[in-house]
Amino acid sequence: MQSTLAAAFGSFGGIAATIERATPLMLTGLAVVLALRGGFINLGVEGQMIAAAFAALALSGGVVPFPALAVAPFVLIVGVIAGALLAVAVAALKVRVQADEAIVTVLLNVVLLFALQLAAGGVLQTFPPLGSLQSLPMANAADFPGWGYVLRVYLEPVLALGACVLAFGLLHFTIWGLDIRATGGNAAAARFSGIHVDVVTLAVAFLSGGLAGLAGAGEVVRAGPGETATVLVGFGYAGIAVAYLAALEPLGVIPAALFVAFVIGGIDAANHATGVPLALGGCVNALLLVTALIAHSAVRYRLRLNRPIEAQ
Amino acid sequence: MMSGVSDALTIFADAAFWRTAIAIAAPLLFAAIGAIVCGQSGVLSLNIEGVVTAGALTAWLTAHAGKAPWTAVAVATVVGAVAGFCSTALTSRFRLPQRLTGLAMSLLLVALCQSVFAVAFPAGTHPPNITPFAPIDLSWVMQLPHVSRVSELPYLSGLGRALFHAAAPVYVILLLTPVAAYVIYRTPLGMALRACGRNPDAVIAQGRSVHGLRMGAGIVGAALMAVGGATLALTGSGAFSFGLVSGRGFAAFMLALIAGWRIGRTFLAVLAFAMIDSYQSQLQQHLGAPLAVSLAPLLPYAIAFIVFIATSRSIMRRLALPPD
Numbered sequence: 001m002q003s004t005l006a007a008a009f010g011s012f013g014g015i016a017a018t019i020e021r022a023t024p025l026m027l028t029g030l031a032v033v034l035a036l037r038g039g040f041i042n043l044g045v046e047g048q049m050i051a052a053a054f055a056a057l058a059l060s061g062g063v064v065p066f067p068a069l070a071v072a073p074f075v076l077i078v079g080v081i082a083g084a085l086l087a088v089a090v091a092a093l094k095v096r097v098q099a100d101e102a103i104v105t106v107l108l109n110v111v112l113l114f115a116l117q118l119a120a121g122g123v124l125q126t127f128p129p130l131g132s133l134q135s136l137p138m139a140n141a142a143d144f145p146g147w148g149y150v151l152r153v154y155l156e157p158v159l160a161l162g163a164c165v166l167a168f169g170l171l172h173f174t175i176w177g178l179d180i181r182a183t184g185g186n187a188a189a190a191r192f193s194g195i196h197v198d199v200v201t202l203a204v205a206f207l208s209g210g211l212a213g214l215a216g217a218g219e220v221v222r223a224g225p226g227e228t229a230t231v232l233v234g235f236g237y238a239g240i241a242v243a244y245l246a247a248l249e250p251l252g253v254i255p256a257a258l259f260v261a262f263v264i265g266g267i268d269a270a271n272h273a274t275g276v277p278l279a280l281g282g283c284v285n286a287l288l289l290v291t292a293l294i295a296h297s298a299v300r301y302r303l304r305l306n307r308p309i310e311a312q
Numbered sequence: 313m314m315s316g317v318s319d320a321l322t323i324f325a326d327a328a329f330w331r332t333a334i335a336i337a338a339p340l341l342f343a344a345i346g347a348i349v350c351g352q353s354g355v356l357s358l359n360i361e362g363v364v365t366a367g368a369l370t371a372w373l374t375a376h377a378g379k380a381p382w383t384a385v386a387v388a389t390v391v392g393a394v395a396g397f398c399s400t401a402l403t404s405r406f407r408l409p410q411r412l413t414g415l416a417m418s419l420l421l422v423a424l425c426q427s428v429f430a431v432a433f434p435a436g437t438h439p440p441n442i443t444p445f446a447p448i449d450l451s452w453v454m455q456l457p458h459v460s461r462v463s464e465l466p467y468l469s470g471l472g473r474a475l476f477h478a479a480a481p482v483y484v485i486l487l488l489t490p491v492a493a494y495v496i497y498r499t500p501l502g503m504a505l506r507a508c509g510r511n512p513d514a515v516i517a518q519g520r521s522v523h524g525l526r527m528g529a530g531i532v533g534a535a536l537m538a539v540g541g542a543t544l545a546l547t548g549s550g551a552f553s554f555g556l557v558s559g560r561g562f563a564a565f566m567l568a569l570i571a572g573w574r575i576g577r578t579f580l581a582v583l584a585f586a587m588i589d590s591y592q593s594q595l596q597q598h599l600g601a602p603l604a605v606s607l608a609p610l611l612p613y614a615i616a617f618i619v620f621i622a623t624s625r626s627i628m629r630r631l632a633l634p635p636d
Contacts, residue, residue, distance in 0.1 A: 098629075279424075280423070
């Protein structure tokens with residue numbers, strides 16, 4: 001434990017690595033928080049990240065006729081739009097045909113992850129074409145000269161922190177935030193009081209999907225040499241754990257993401273040192289999510305320890 | 313190489329096509345019926361992916377330890393029942409949101425399985441193959457007087473040769489499907505189960521326990537899903553990888569949901585899914601997998617997802633899924 005703490009926060013490099021790891025978690029966590037506060041159960045952050053990464057990968061490698069330095073911002077914006085559009089499409093289904101957005105997004109994740117695995121197989125022409133994600137290289141650094149470092153160290157952390165603060169302001173100090181919280185709290189009551197619930201749902205999905213898209217495209221742009229599509233997987237689901245650890249508060253996302261990044265970093269270090277399986281990180285995330293869900297509903301239903309009633 | 317429609321149709325006459333389709337359909341059908349048992353009682357079983365994975369891994373590990381296939385299935389059943397107990401207790405007793413809890417259980421079980429597998433077979437070591445279920449030879453059925461005339465029809469002979477030379481779980485699920493339909497639609501227990509999903513107040517008015525029924529459904533359903541996973545692990549080549557399972561649990565859930573938790577329609581949906589999946593894999597073997605075909609395995613999932621989206625209005629209206 002102590003060595004894990006030291007590895008994560010003991011040195012400048014350690015702190016930087018933890019923040020680096022926490023950044024996409026902040027984005028995906030915030031994406032889940034915004035969606036859930038607006039009553040849109042977006043479990044598809046994982047899929048929206050993959051969709052954005054597909055868009056980013058399609059545009060990398062000199063496809064876009066821009067000056068080299070301008071490609072990365074363009075790719076990021078395209079990723080944001082791709083993620084946002086995917087989420088808005090699901091939200092439109094929810095609004096128009098009362099589809100269950102939680103189930104739709106989970107199933108969409110499956111389809112998109114499968115597509116990613118197939119793309120990984122197709123790149124190497126293996127048969128059967130179900131490739132390991134490790135065989136799909138992310139765009140190499142030459143595609144985005146200098147941007148990987150800038151994005152990883154400066155831009156993305158600042159964007160993520162800024163997004164958390166902005167979202168806090170949006171939720172708690174604006175009329176739109178009140179609309180969002182009202183819709184998430186009780187959609188029927190919100191509709192009755194004159195809030196355009198459908199518009200709020202679409203807007204919240206747009207914001208949520210956009211943040212997920214930023215995380216997905218960011219993973220492509222910031223990928224170092226030798227990094228593969230495995231870097232895309234897991235942040236979306238970890239984001240759900242982050243969101244519930246943050247008690248669905250935008251500012252809480254910052255410490256929650258740092259904590260999850262710290263835990264994953266610790267397991268990473270233990271994997272290097274003693275060969276503990278990396279999948280343990282997924283276990284811890286899922287356990288954190290279950291625990292946080294229990295805590296959340298204990299708060300919500302005002303559960304108290306059952307003490308005997310004293311004689312009156 | 314193939315050319316023309318008639319060549320594309322010859323795949324259907326091939327026993328290999330039907331053998332693959334049956335191998336795909338049997339585990340899905342187990343898992344889908346598990347999802348139906350849960351869904352009819354108002355338990356939304358998004359834990360399905362994790363339970364199927366856990367069933368597949370525990371069955372494979374049991375067989376790997378030298379036990380008989382049926383013992384492996386029994387172990388997987390118990391593991392599935394325990395997993396089902398845990399997730400249903402969380403959602404039914406402690407009222408956690410069903411969708412998030414189900415997904416969390418899926419993530420937890422899959423990650424747990426991956427950890428166990430990584431510990432048992434560290435990277436670099438090659439996990440050995442187990443002895444899967446041997447196919448049962450029932451081909452004498454095809455020689456029976458009246459059957460033989462039917463089974464000699466052009467496209468049915470391939471189906472016959474595949475169907476009457478299949479592994480034991482295939483016959484189990486073929487028997488279980490009508491039994492499950494009978495229990496759900498024709499018995500007081502099934503009636504109570506369906507009432508649990510449609511109108512829990514009616515169950516309470518009858519003096520029955522909604523919680524108890526849902527716990528039972530969650531446990532039995534998860535056990536069935538785990539048997540589906542075990543079938544997946546024990547009827548194939550005997551090798552294990554997580555790619556074997558990935559997404560099949562959720563696919564079964566999606567097919568059962570498209571069918572509105574109805575068994576007959578689920579059977580047809582699973583059959584269609586398996587036939588598309590089998591067809592594309594046979595097609596690839598014929599064509600030698602050019603790049604354009606390499607996305608073909610997505611086809612059954614994509615078609616099922618599109619059908620799910622297209623029918624979700626009527627599904628949602630019919631089912632009134634439990635709110636979180």
